[in-house]
Amino acid sequence: xxxxxxxxxxxxxxxxxxxxPVWDPxxxxxxxxxxxxxxxxxxxxxxxxxxxxxxxxxxxxxNLGACVDDDLLLGECRRLGPDLLxxxxxxxxxxxxxxxxxxxxxxxxxxxxxxVVIGGKLGVTPQTxxxxxxxxxxxxxxxxxxxxxxxxxxxxxxxxLRDLRVPALTGGASPP
Numbered sequence: 001x002x003x004x005x006x007x008x009x010x011x012x013x014x015x016x017x018x019x020x021p022v023w024d025p026x027x028x029x030x031x032x033x034x035x036x037x038x039x040x041x042x043x044x045x046x047x048x049x050x051x052x053x054x055x056x057x058x059x060x061x062x063n064l065g066a067c068v069d070d071d072l073l074l075g076e077c078r079r080l081g082p083d084l085l086x087x088x089x090x091x092x093x094x095x096x097x098x099x100x101x102x103x104x105x106x107x108x109x110x111x112x113x114x115x116v117v118i119g120g121k122l123g124v125t126p127q128t129x130x131x132x133x134x135x136x137x138x139x140x141x142x143x144x145x146x147x148x149x150x151x152x153x154x155x156x157x158x159x160x161l162r163d164l165r166v167p168a169l170t171g172g173a174s175p176p
Contacts, residue, residue: 030058034082038097089120095132119145
């Protein structure tokens with residue numbers, strides 16, 4: 001007589017009311033990335049570019065699109081349990097929106113340890129880009145891009161995550 005394997009909770013994130021898996025555990029091999037803009041940014045071309053770049057580097061991406069409200073973004077992070085959150089900004093409000101967002105993420109018990117990257121136009125004047133980047137790093141971002149090598153900085157960070165697979169954070173459960 002063989003003993004059946006212990007039941008493992010299904011942590012496959014779902015969308016469409018639970019009908020369609022977001023990340024197929026049989027297909028997902030790279031980092032699972034949730035991609036979004038800051039809440040005030042309506043640009044989408046940057047998100048399409050980043051999604052293609054991330055996928056080219058082996059990531060499985062869910063792109064939430066532009067103008068994603070903080071509450072919705074945090075809710076999707078909790079529901080989907082990504083390995084990495086990538087925030088893009090083009091409108092020059094990345095610093096202000098990004099500070100507010102990372103503050104909320106780092107104080108949420110389920111999301112405090114989530115890896116978070118932000119990049120793009122952080123402020124409306126080029127002179128503030130470096131100081132904004134430093135403050136965003138101090139506030140809790142793992143990587144901040146805002147200069148000429150944003151994609152290079154992101155792809156180097158992704159290389160360090162290649163073999164990383166973090167269990168999904170779901171339904172109020174504590175991460176293992």
